[in-house]
């Protein structure tokens with residue numbers, strides 16, 4: 001089939017010309033099921049409670065079949081595959097029945113290239129030997145484990161399913177397998193307020209978690225906990241039940257983490273991500289480089305890019321497609337063109353490109369900016385680059401903020417945005 005030349009007449013007359021989009025080599029598959037809702041989470045997920053019809057084998061099989069149809073449809077329409085990265089994320093992919101999960105993996109495997117980085121997210125309480133034995137016989141080679149904290153004080157605040165013992169057991173078990181192991185942690189977990197709280201002045205909880213993890217994993221994501229509207233934890237902080245760390249305390253915690261992880265051979269290669277050299281996540285790197293990707297599954301998001309082309313209105317245009325979040329509709333009509341199709345104009349796309357690129361220690365590839373947007377970065381934000389010159393490093397075609405300089409990122413980006421006009 002000829003690669004994509006999209007004409008979406010049914011969406012308010014939006015019509016794309018016959019320019020082929022860039023090839024897609026990254027695939028995200030969304031498994032939205034969660035056993036329970038963590039107190040801080042506002043991600044899209046579907047309750048996966050015991051005895052519910054969603055938990056039934058038939059329902060899971062229907063969902064996986066829908067994913068595969070959704071995948072076939074888009075990968076034919078866009079130039080998708082073979083994939084150099086695949087990411088099964090959620091929700092909680094590890095709650096799926098093992099045979100159902102295996103079927104999904106088996107059907108996707110022919111589309112993975114030889115060196116594909118293939119990650120699956122798992123939560124400790126749903127990760128066991130049988131699951132790892134099954135995964136070890138597939139092309140999956142990376143497990144991303146949602147831990148968030150190993151602190152007895154913080155665990156109950158997050159209302160995670162399972163326990164710290166589950167988390168420790170899961171990590172110890174994982175170490176027996178040849179998978180790359182990544183863990184997610186949260187920074188700035190609210191605490192019970194009391195007068196003269198000196199928590200940050202002593203040994204922080206997150207450093208205790210890291211001391212256990214550094215010899216067992218090769219990749220650590222540490223996200224700042226943000227209070228999302230409508231979450232349980234937001235109401236608990238609003239009511240005064242819990243208190244957040246202030247900005248200075250957070251910055252101090254992050255600095256201590258940077259120093260400790262650097263001493264243990266981990267470098268901070270993105271605002272929230274640390275890895276041993278050579279163990280950086282290639283899938284996330286594709287997002288940060290603003291490479292196109294296919295996202296399938298209920299609520300999955302695809303980003304399709306069109307190359308710069310003279311006299312073309314599509315210069316640098318990005319198409320962002322979000323699959324329906326109504327899981328029953330998704331299962332019934334997995335090949336229906338979603339209603340949520342966003343056309344991101346060139347200026348917005350360019351700013352997104354800068355925002356994503358400068359989040360990383362690698363920075364921005366000037367050649368890629370030119371191929372996507374038909375512009376020269378130095379001509380595009382000359383005053384900002386000049387003003388921040390002492391905070392920037394240049395290496396060949398790459399331009400980045402100096403290492404561990406992420407605390408200036410927001411101010412730098414605001415100036416980029418202002419200069420873009």
Ligand code: SF4
Nearest residue numbers: 034037038041090091
């Ligand atoms: S397991 Fe993950 S996706 Fe599910 S509720 Fe918790 S944080 Fe959210």
